């Protein structure tokens with residue numbers, strides 16, 4: 001048997017002597033050019049199957065683009081590939097590909113020029129943004145009343161700040177639309193995770209409760225799973241600090257609205273207590289600070305205090321508690337009337 005190219009009688013590889021084989025051997029199939037995608041909107045680049053935010057096209061992305069588009073001969077072992085950017089003209093990179101590896105027990109090294117072109121595209125996140133896609137709706141509501149203009153303005157500012165913070169790490173953190181309704185304001189948010197964080201923080205800011213419900217809105221065939229949209233209802237309380245509420249048949253004055261609980265004064269006992277937002281469904285607002293009245297103490301006995309009803313000036317006897325024990329006859333005091341009973345504040 002002879003080498004097909006030089007008639008040598010040495011050991012043959014694919015019909016060629018070692019020298020001819022190594023000369024003719026192509027360790028890699030190099031296309032005319034390789035490509036990588038860049039989002040025209042946000043500049044993200046596609047790396048393998050993922051879109052990544054990078055500062056700009058770097059060597060690693062060029063290297064990945066080349067590796068994706070070349071085919072390495074399976075006979076080549078111990079392969080090492082490096083790429084070098086020789087020149088950059090706009091969206092075209094002229095590169096040199098260095099291949100190093102072992103074939104038929106000989107180490108070879110070959111260089112190939114290759115062009116890498118930037119392909120303008122739209123990343124999935126931008127495509128969602130431009131199509132108005134949203135995963136969640138924050139429904140801002142007030143319990144048993146309308147939201148005040150001040151509350152709406154505060155919530156708008158709060159949400160806008162939250163979005164600016166969250167969109168640095170989540171491109172779906174955007175508001176598609178803000179819709180003013182009779183019952184409140186709806187904010188359509190691109191990302192469920194961001195919407196959830198905002199809803200939780202809104203509750204911390206305004207008090208009240210957050211309730212979540214979700215519905216199937218479609219089906220993703222490519223991943224064979226249902227697509228959901230979530231509604232996050234943030235319900236801020238009907239009452240404010242200084243209002244009077246009723247909870248489990250007991251009247252309270254609201255002293256402080258916190259993120260986890262409401263600090264209240266029990267008007268029967270004159271003591272401070274707490275009601276958590278989980279229990280808050282049963283709270284009813286009964287009076288406001290505007291309903292506070294003034295009256296006079298007419299008598300004090302060891303167990304009772306006598307005052308005048310501010311509406312009809314009839315005397316009323318009330319049991320003394322720790323709060324009222326320190327008062328004196330003739331003193332002017334503030335009272336609130338709830339369900340025809342008078343409580344000293």
Ligand SMILES: [Zn+2]
Nearest residue numbers: 003006017020
């Ligand atoms: Zn030969």
Ligand SMILES: [Zn+2]
Nearest residue numbers: 039042123126
């Ligand atoms: Zn993009």
